[in-house]
Amino acid sequence: MLQFKDKVVLVTGAGKGSGRRLAEAFAMHGAKVAANDISPINVEQVVAGIIQQGGQARPFVEDIAKKVGVQALVNNVLEAWERIDILVNHANVAPVMPVLEMDEWDWHRVLDVNLTGAFLLIQSVGRVMRIQGGGVIINLIPLAGHTQTGHAAYTASKLGLLGLTRLAAEELTPYGIRVHAVGTGLTEAAQVENRAGETVATVLSLCEPSNAARFITLKSSTTI
Structure with missing residues (x-):
């Protein structure tokens, strides 16, 4: 069933x-x-790989930790497909480094990618979705804020x-924009090994138009 037919993700x-x-699941x-x-x-x-399987996809190479990169990314996607229906904030970096050994550059790079980048995308894509009349934003977050030694900046x-x-969910709900947090493993390796399939299924379910009414409560913010 092509429940996301012609949606831009x-x-x-x-x-x-x-x-x-x-990316592969949405294309499929x-x-x-x-x-x-x-x-x-x-x-x-x-x-x-997506195109080989008959799907539609385009690559967009930008550094989302920088405002100029986010602006270029959003503008290029709009130039290609004229809209953005779903945003999935997955980009992240997770260096393993104890607090006492961490360099300031490493700290800022992690926050720039994982937090500032997500903020810039929520803001930029949110403005597009407001004009469109709605959309879905998914932020991938480790389960219940779990911590591990050496992951201070990441956590x-x-x-x-x-x-x-x-807070974004509260502010964007009036514009028909749903914002969700989906729990994952703490690190990409753990996620791939143990929770990747579950994460994909959850994200697809949250984004499916027919399920929208289920998540309007709690001001559209869902943490799983």
Whole structure:
């Protein structure tokens, strides 16, 4: 069943892991996938695979940690397909580094990608969705804010994203925009091994138009 036929889905961090799986899953269900990644090789391989399977996808190589990168990404997707129906914020970095050994640059890079990048995308794509009359934004967040030694910056960024998700949901609901947080494993490796299939299924369910009414309660913010 092509429940996402002709929907435009922007997936960040689509070059590997759950980002790749989500891009492939949306394409398999009829969506036009805007696959973003900072690595041209990775994202182009993903897009080539989708097209080979008969799906629709295009690669968009931009650094979403920078406002200029987000603006270019959104503008290029709109130029290609004229709208964005679903945004999946998957792009993230997770260096393992104890607090006492962490360099300030590493701290800022993690927050820039994981939190600031998500904010910039929510803001930019949210404005597009407001004009369109609605949309869905998914933020991938580790289960219940779980922590692991050496992941201080990552955990701080994702707990910040959880708070941003809740408040963005309240503010964007009047425009028909649903904002959800979907729980994953703490790291990409753990997610791929243990929860990738479940994560993909949950995201697809939340984004499916026929399920929209189920999630209007709680001001459209759902943490799973």
